[in-house]
Amino acid sequence: MDVAGYIGGSVLASLLKHPLSDTFRLTILVRDAAKASQFRMMGIHTVVGSHSDLQLLEDTAADADLADADDEGAAKAILRGLKRRFEKTGKVPSLIHTHEFIVSVQGVLVDDAQGMKATDVIYSDLNIEQMESIPITQPHRSVDLAIVDADKEGYVRTYIVLPSTIYGIATGPLVDAGLQNAHSQQIPQLVELSLDRGQAGMVGLGKNIWPNVHIHDVVDLYVVLIDSIVPHRSDTHSHPHRAITPHPDLAHGPSGFYFGENGEHTLYDVGLAIGKVMVSLGKSKDANPTPFTEEETKKYFPNGTMMGTNSRCRADRGRELGWKPKKTTKDMLASIKAEFKH
Numbered sequence: 001m002d003v004a005g006y007i008g009g010s011v012l013a014s015l016l017k018h019p020l021s022d023t024f025r026l027t028i029l030v031r032d033a034a035k036a037s038q039f040r041m042m043g044i045h046t047v048v049g050s051h052s053d054l055q056l057l058e059d060t061a062a063d064a065d066l067a068d069a070d071d072e073g074a075a076k077a078i079l080r081g082l083k084r085r086f087e088k089t090g091k092v093p094s095l096i097h098t099h100e101f102i103v104s105v106q107g108v109l110v111d112d113a114q115g116m117k118a119t120d121v122i123y124s125d126l127n128i129e130q131m132e133s134i135p136i137t138q139p140h141r142s143v144d145l146a147i148v149d150a151d152k153e154g155y156v157r158t159y160i161v162l163p164s165t166i167y168g169i170a171t172g173p174l175v176d177a178g179l180q181n182a183h184s185q186q187i188p189q190l191v192e193l194s195l196d197r198g199q200a201g202m203v204g205l206g207k208n209i210w211p212n213v214h215i216h217d218v219v220d221l222y223v224v225l226i227d228s229i230v231p232h233r234s235d236t237h238s239h240p241h242r243a244i245t246p247h248p249d250l251a252h253g254p255s256g257f258y259f260g261e262n263g264e265h266t267l268y269d270v271g272l273a274i275g276k277v278m279v280s281l282g283k284s285k286d287a288n289p290t291p292f293t294e295e296e297t298k299k300y301f302p303n304g305t306m307m308g309t310n311s312r313c314r315a316d317r318g319r320e321l322g323w324k325p326k327k328t329t330k331d332m333l334a335s336i337k338a339e340f341k342h
Contacts, residue, residue: 003028009180010219013172066094072143079150086155094157115204115308125257125317151253163218163260164211200275200289203308206268211261214327218260224323259315263329273333
């Protein structure tokens, strides 16, 4: 997980104030040596490198009980390191995998609706058969399967978190220090493109449906999951280096998929909310979103876009684990105004 990124930095900030933070040894990977110094001053063990430094990742993972990955090459290197750790200690480490694409649920469940229709297909992370039916041709699916296969081999317990459309502006000490990106990608991008064209835009008719989740709520999902992997025990402080033993009922491997969602929206809904803000700011005369033209599509999305796809899911497994997201779709639409730079 990129700790300078939107999700990674928010999760790290939360772990820094965790009740058991004094028993953690947090190790992060950063590209910038100057930023590494700042992180070290905050008491965080920092390694300078990138996801392409596979040997470095493997060696670092070999010294960890709990790791995270959000890149295919990085994930496989970390798995090799965790396997080395298992072979050395005989104790099974854990891996939390986060999809590298910010709309990771969409990256796995997408269709080709082009904004012209909705879908009735809704995925539940409790429906293992449904999850296993996702073809390997879907974006990022091959990474999922490699991680699940590692769990099946028995040398690691794996947990895959799939956040949906994340919204809200991140806050905290890392943002204040300039170490973390405070903004998501999807909604800010749509705001930027709409301002450029002078009217809110959408793909097709904007009928496609996506799930959404607030940044603070998705961070809480990670914390709930981590707390289940590293249980609160009375002897944790007296034995901080005792092996991590996840809750025996915690789903992992083929069952260990955890969606992040608390409501859903159509692309038209988002476009209309953007349009209303644009009108209020004098940036447009019409609040109604209009389809991106063929010329605009080539200009704005030269490599294609998933903004017109459907992707529906329910975060049932996290809720069973005790996750209680608070922000709703209404909050998501209301948050759009804050994404405009005045």
